[in-house]
Amino acid sequence: MKAVVVQFPGSNCDRDMAVALEKSGADVTIVWHKDAALPSGVDLVAIPGGFSFGDYLRCGAIAANSPICNAVVDHANAGGYVLGVCNGFQILTETGLLPGALLRNAGLKYICRTVGLKIETSNSAYTEGYNAGSEIGVPIAHHDGNYFADDATIAALQGEGRVAFTYTDNPNGSRGDIAGILSENRRVLGMMPHPERAFEDAHGNTDGQRLFAGLMAQLASA
Amino acid sequence: MKARVHVMLKDGVLDPQGAAVKHALGALGFDGVDGVRQGKVIELDLADGATEAQVGEMCEKLLANTVIESYRIEVL
Numbered sequence: 001m002k003a004v005v006v007q008f009p010g011s012n013c014d015r016d017m018a019v020a021l022e023k024s025g026a027d028v029t030i031v032w033h034k035d036a037a038l039p040s041g042v043d044l045v046a047i048p049g050g051f052s053f054g055d056y057l058r059c060g061a062i063a064a065n066s067p068i069c070n071a072v073v074d075h076a077n078a079g080g081y082v083l084g085v086c087n088g089f090q091i092l093t094e095t096g097l098l099p100g101a102l103l104r105n106a107g108l109k110y111i112c113r114t115v116g117l118k119i120e121t122s123n124s125a126y127t128e129g130y131n132a133g134s135e136i137g138v139p140i141a142h143h144d145g146n147y148f149a150d151d152a153t154i155a156a157l158q159g160e161g162r163v164a165f166t167y168t169d170n171p172n173g174s175r176g177d178i179a180g181i182l183s184e185n186r187r188v189l190g191m192m193p194h195p196e197r198a199f200e201d202a203h204g205n206t207d208g209q210r211l212f213a214g215l216m217a218q219l220a221s222a
Numbered sequence: 223m224k225a226r227v228h229v230m231l232k233d234g235v236l237d238p239q240g241a242a243v244k245h246a247l248g249a250l251g252f253d254g255v256d257g258v259r260q261g262k263v264i265e266l267d268l269a270d271g272a273t274e275a276q277v278g279e280m281c282e283k284l285l286a287n288t289v290i291e292s293y294r295i296e297v298l
Contacts (some may be wrong), residue, residue: 058287065284094287101290103231108238148235148290173236 001219003025003044006071006072008033008063009075013049013085013196019047022198024212025220033066043219044081045072047088049194051142056195059102060090060179061145069095081219082188083221089180089190093158098190099157100179102142106173110143114205117193120162124186125218129210136207138193147174147181157181164189167185223268224298225277229260229286261291 003026006016014030015033021028021044029039038045049205052063063069069091085093092098092099097194105111114137119130130136149157154176157163172192180191194210231237237259244258264285266277276294286293 057284061284061287093289099289101287103236103290104238106236106238108242146236146238173238 001044001216002042002208003028003037003046004038004042005030005046005048006033006084007031007048008050008052008066010054010200011087011088011095016194016196016199017046017048017085017106020160020199020208020212021102024216025062026216028105029089031068033063033068035078036067036071038068038075041060042075042080044215046090047072047082047084047091047185048196049086049088052087052091054110055144058094058191060087060092060094061083063087063091064094073097076143076183078186079185080214083126083187083215084190085194085196086145086192088146089154089192092120092188092190098183100147102144103146103148103173104144105142108139111145111171112139112199114139114169114177115171115179115193117165118168119158120166120218121164122162122188124164124182125215126182126189126211127214128218129214137198137205139205140193142172143161145172145174147172147176147178147192149178151173154178159188160184162186165191165193198204223249223270225268225274226296226298227264227266227281227285228250228261228294228296229257229264229281230293231290232292235290239255253282 017138162182198205198208240258240260281293
């Protein structure tokens with residue numbers, strides 16, 4: 001399984017993401033935002049957390065218009081897998097690959113702690129390792145994680161089983177307690193919590209491991 | 223040509239920063255404030271020949287996120 005981690009100026013979870021993917025068995029390359037193309041034969045593009053371009057204008061807005069993001073959009077439109085975590089989720093909404101937007105947290109504070117997540121669907125490569133309805137703990141670290149979309153979009157996401165994760169105790173005001181959503185073809189996942197920070201024993205929590213393991217299993221067999 | 227772009231959160235989109243400013247004004251004794259919405263202003267210094275339509279395109283593509291924000295262009 002060939003994975004790429006995209007690095008923007010201000011990304012700060014790129015190495016953690018690369019380590020989690022490598023330890024899960026992926027062949028990982030880090031690509032720079034100015035690259036106009038992805039390496040050939042890439043299965044998964046991971047867009048890591050951080051503060052790309054200093055969050056100037058809006059979180060993810062400048063990154064979404066960088067050369068590499070055109071290639072990421074093409075990859076997704078061709079049926080490729082894309083995982084966006086935290087700032088990566090914000091970037092994916094800005095590119096239009098995922099609906100909605102991430103607003104400032106309702107309580108205005110930057111929140112950095114482990115939160116409870118409910119697995120809403122096991123019908124995706126990312127969540128097939130979990131039982132739908134089960135709960136896991138994954139860290140969040142964000143100032144703008146308050147998921148917003150209009151009523152019709154929220155209803156569609158819920159109706160089509162495209163809400164991957166919800167918060168068990170909503171920390172940021174997200175509509176429908178939404179913590180992560182899938183694209184229509186279920187191959188693009190955006191989520192605010194950081195599974196790569198709940199990956200190995202040294203993290204004190206390995207609840208995120210199964211997300212990567214599921215992805216590996218699905219992509220290895222593809 | 224100069225243009226000024228006003229970007230505001232759409233009605234119905236929660237504005238926690240505006241709410242915090244309203245609260246702070248209340249704490250200072252300004253009781254007559256029923257609501258505060260916070261937005262941003264972007265000033266563009268444009269080359270000759272630039273058009274308002276081009277500024278509109280800039281807003282759609284980058285300056286505003288029309289999922290949550292509305293914009294208004296003022297040509298100066």
